[in-house]
Amino acid sequence: MTLHKGKTEIPSAREVFTDATTDNSAEAPVPVTLLTGFLGSGKTTLLSRLVRDQSMARAAIIINEFGEIGIDQLLVTKPKEDMVVLSNGCLCCAVRGELADTLALMWRERASANVPPFDKVVIETSGLADPTSIMLTVTSDEDISRRYVLDGVLTVVDSVQSLAQMDEHPEAVRQIIVADRILLTKNDIAEDGIVKKLCRRIARLNPMATLHNVEHGKIEPQLLFNVHPDGRTDSPEKVAEWLRLEEGEKACGHPYECDCHSDHDHHGRDSHAGCGHDHRHFGAAHSHDIQSYSMFYEGPVTPDGLQVWMDAIARLRGPDMLRIKGLINVEGLPVVIQAVQHLFHPPVELKEWPDNERRSRFVFITRGIGRDEIEATFSALSLHSGKDTGFMLDPQGYERFAKAMTAAL
Ligand SMILES: Nc1nc2c(ncn2[C@@H]2O[C@H](COP(=O)(O)OP(=O)(O)OP(=O)(O)O)[C@@H](O)[C@H]2O)c(=O)[nH]1
Structure with a gap:
C-alpha cells in the first residue's frame, strides 16, 4: 500500500x-x-x-x-x-x-x-x-x-x-x-x-x-x-x-525501595497521601532538554574508526546519548549501528544497500548534546589502526583523537 x-x-x-x-x-x-x-x-x-x-x-x-x-x-x-x-x-x-x-x-x-x-x-x-x-x-x-x-x-x-x-x-x-x-x-x-x-x-x-x-x-x-x-x-x-x-510513581522516585510504599495501594487515587514526599506533577509528555536530529556524513569510515568512535561516545557521553541509529558506509558496505545510552549493540552488516543513498546517515536523540558537538567527533570515523599493532590503534593517533573528542563533547 x-x-x-x-x-x-x-x-x-x-x-x-x-x-x-x-x-x-x-x-x-x-x-x-x-x-x-x-x-x-x-x-x-x-x-x-x-x-x-x-x-x-x-x-x-x-x-x-x-x-x-x-x-x-x-x-x-x-x-x-x-x-x-x-x-x-x-x-x-x-x-x-x-x-x-x-x-x-x-x-x-x-x-x-x-x-x-x-x-x-x-x-x-x-x-x-x-x-x-x-x-x-x-x-x-x-x-x-x-x-x-x-x-x-x-x-x-x-x-x-x-x-x-x-x-x-x-x-x-x-x-x-x-x-x-x-x-x-x-x-x-x-x-x-x-x-x-x-x-x-x-x-x-x-x-x-x-x-x-x-x-x-x-x-x-x-x-x-x-x-x-x-x-x-x-x-x-x-x-x-x-x-x-x-x-504517584514519580513522586517517590524509587517506589520499590521506598519504605512509604509498603502499605500503599498504587491504584487508589490518593495512594501517596501522607507519605511525606513532594508530589511532582507532569504536565508535559516528554522529558525536557531532549533533542533529535539526523545527520549525513560523506567522509570515509573505516572499521577501526567506527569502533573507536562508538567506544569514545559511549564512554564519554553515554548517559546523554539516549539513542543512536545509523546506517554507515564502512568501506563501501552498509553497516547498521544501534546504541541506547552507553550500550552499543554489535554492528550488523546488511546484505545490500536498502536504497541509493551511499552517505553514512545517523539519527541522534540526545540530552543536551548539539549537532555541532557531534560533527566535531566525526573525524574519528576514518581512523586507521597502527600498521604493526594489528587491531590496536596507533597510540599517538588515539591520544590526539581522545583529546579532540573530550573537547568536542
Ligand atoms: N541482546 C539483545 N539485543 C536486542 C534484543 N532486542 C533488541 N535488541 C537490540 O537492541 C537494539 C535496538 O533495537 P530496536 O528494535 O531498534 O529498538 P526500538 O525500540 O525500535 O528503538 P527506537 O526506534 O529508538 O524506539 C538493536 O541493536 C537490537 O538488535 C534482545 O532481546 N537482546
Whole structure:
C-alpha cells in the first residue's frame, strides 16, 4: 500500500469521512494494536521478525520515528508499499492529527480497493511517545472510533536499561502503566538481579499486564492480537486515572525501595497521601532538554574508526546519548549501528544497500548534546589502526583523537 505522508497528499480525516463513497462505517471495525516501548527497547527488531509471519499478511503497519531521517523503515523487511512511515515528529503530540488522518486515508483506500484489504493495524510508536494520546485518538476520536477498535497495547521493555529510564523519563512509566502485555527484551544480556527488580516494579505499576520474555524479537504472533476482541475502551477519565498513578510513581522516585510504599495501594487515587514526599506533577509528555536530529556524513569510515568512535561516545557521553541509529558506509558496505545510552549493540552488516543513498546517515536523540558537538567527533570515523599493532590503534593517533573528542563533547 503506498500512502505518501507529505501533508499536501493526506486529506484530513474529516474530509475523508464526509465523502459519501467512504462512509462504509457499517463494516466491522479494524482492530488496532499499539506497539510501544522506550527508545531502543526492541520494537523494530520484534516487528521485523513478525512481518515475515503469515499471520501478518493482512496487517497494515504504521511506523512512527522520532528523527528526520527514517531508518527503521529501511530495517523492517516489510515490502515498502505496505508501510506508512510518519517521520516528521512524535506521533503522540506534534502529529497527533496526522495519525487520525492516516487511519482515515487507509480506511478510504481499503474501501476503494486501492490497497490490499488489511484486517488489522499495528502502530509502532516512537520511543518517546506518550501512548495515552495515541490510544485516545483510536478510542475517542469520533470518526476513527467508528472504524477502528483498540485491540491491545503491548509495551516492549528493555531489561537492561528500563529501571533507570523509568526514573528519568515519565514516558517510560506511562508506556508500562497502560500496557495489556509487557514484552521483556534483552534478558540475554541483563543481570539476573536487575530483571527480578524490574519485574517487581512492573508488577506494582501494572499488576494486570502479563509479562512475556522476548529474545531478539522472537515472539508468537498471536500474542499481539485478540487481546480485547471487542475493543479496549479507554475513556479520557481512565487515561486521567493512569496519569495520576504515574504522578504517584514519580513522586517517590524509587517506589520499590521506598519504605512509604509498603502499605500503599498504587491504584487508589490518593495512594501517596501522607507519605511525606513532594508530589511532582507532569504536565508535559516528554522529558525536557531532549533533542533529535539526523545527520549525513560523506567522509570515509573505516572499521577501526567506527569502533573507536562508538567506544569514545559511549564512554564519554553515554548517559546523554539516549539513542543512536545509523546506517554507515564502512568501506563501501552498509553497516547498521544501534546504541541506547552507553550500550552499543554489535554492528550488523546488511546484505545490500536498502536504497541509493551511499552517505553514512545517523539519527541522534540526545540530552543536551548539539549537532555541532557531534560533527566535531566525526573525524574519528576514518581512523586507521597502527600498521604493526594489528587491531590496536596507533597510540599517538588515539591520544590526539581522545583529546579532540573530550573537547568536542
Ligand atoms: N541482546 C539483545 N539485543 C536486542 C534484543 N532486542 C533488541 N535488541 C537490540 O537492541 C537494539 C535496538 O533495537 P530496536 O528494535 O531498534 O529498538 P526500538 O525500540 O525500535 O528503538 P527506537 O526506534 O529508538 O524506539 C538493536 O541493536 C537490537 O538488535 C534482545 O532481546 N537482546
